Amino acid sequence: MKVGVLQIDQHFLNLSSQSISTLLSWCDPVTRFAPQRLFVFLRANEAPPRVTTSLFEGICKVYNQAFRHNPDLDVRVCLANLKPASFNQAIERRVVTADVVFRDDQARLDPMFQIRPSAHVSGLVVTNGMLHELIDAKDQQRAPEEDWASYDNVVIGGTFDHLHAGHKLLLSNAILRCNRKLTIGLTVQEMLKKKRLADLIQPIEERHRVLHEFCTAVDPSLEYNIVPISDPFGPSIVDPDLEAIVASEETLDGANAVNLERHKKNLRPLRVHTFPVNDVVVVESDIGENSGLRTISSSWCRHRLLGRVLKPPMRQVYLIGLTGGTGSGKSRIGSYLAAKPGVLVIDCDKIAHEAYRKGTTLHGRLIEEYGKEIVDTESGEIARKALGTIVFSSPVAREKLNRLVWPEVMKYCLSKIEEAAPEVAVIDAALLLEAGWGSSLNEIWVVFVPEDEAVNRIMERDEISEEYARARIRSQMSNRDRINQANIAFCSSWAFDVTNAQVDRAWTELRQRLSRGRGQDLLSLHPD
């Protein structure tokens, strides 16, 4: 995820909604930065902070304008540095890793958060006072600077589906009022069946994860107690330690109902704090029944999802099969390619060896097939030299071994590629074409040397006879047959530099091919 940081000093309170929109347009998807998440730091001086009504109004302006401007941008206004309670705690300076930083040269660095450029940073934009120029003197009519009451234990509740600006304001309001523990009642799925487009409501595990991630990102100093609730009250009517409840104006009745229930149970009443959230009109909402939805809500977010990408399609990994006869230098080329950015190389010989380690099912199957003489008496592992002598001299024995080992190797390759999700995966396999894997790959790269040279190399490397070396070579496909199926061929007959130059050429041309097609990412992420 591309992360941006926008750092504005305390003068942000004087920014008009229009100016905030201008700031946010720097993050638009059409810009070269286009972050998907934006951390906003609204204070950058060393003086102890104060939480006031106008501070919260400033935060409202940021969230509401951001949502209006681009609902897909995940904005997070950092709060720990705005509250005396968190600021005074000796918490570690939190690191935010950013791909792009928008910072006014007049703003000082934040004392609580440390902004660190990511590996793919696209720019540190210092705006030479531009943020200050945006401050609109006419837009300074604000509520009086009232200090806010704060409490050790605060409670809120909700569904928190597709976390939007309204939720973020509720959470921010509660976090700003809380010094120690924030309890959040999270509605379970069964209570939501009657909601519009209920099938699109995120599962509770996902809503829980997003909530927790958001809260700990904006104020890591609090304890967050997120409790699933299957009635309208949850912990708010049982926890005697709670002191205050925060609700939007629309849900004030719910908060009052909580106090009625607490009264019945002889629990002290909660201080009720409300704020208006739904005063922002969102424009794009004309899908069928949705035409009635004009303000920020989860229903609006769910309607907006219709016909859009729910989760990004799995990135397609570009698959290259690297193959070549024994002694051709294939493994060296595999290692050379592994150092290229965004590449995962899987050495299938090594995977095959791992597949029949002692304790695996395959270990037992090989002993059943070839007898105890293939077992190393000391270690109990398969003695590969002994197994090799059998299979390289008998096509039938070899065929059986291949049928047992190849599916295991393939299974490993697929899981490794899924786990690592590289830009390009190189499957380095001697018998790739014999195994019929070629048709599932994007390209086939073949390494070859003349047979006599391969014989000399493996005689020396493996200390084997010429006869055995030739038997191993002939157990495989010929160079000619491999090259007939290859997209690219390398010959490793000369110095390493000469081979490397061939691989570099193939790599450069691959990047050009990918950038013409779907591979823009590869070029932009790895400009070298």
Ligand SMILES: CC(=O)SCCNC(=O)CCNC(=O)[C@H](O)C(C)(C)COP(=O)(O)OP(=O)(O)OC[C@H]1O[C@@H](n2cnc3c(N)ncnc32)[C@H](O)[C@@H]1OP(=O)(O)O
């Ligand atoms: C689809 C694939 O290509 S999967 C990768 C290839 N591996 C297999 O097919 C698994 C079966 N092979 C094996 O288990 C082992 O290679 C054994 C037991 C036969 C021999 O083990 P070892 O003596 O340690 O030799 P090693 O595994 O290093 O293989 C020696 C060479 O024979 C090749 N080779 C491996 N298996 C076979 C086979 N079934 N038929 C022909 N050649 C093979 C290897 O790729 C290697 O080539 P290289 O000289 O370019 O490195």
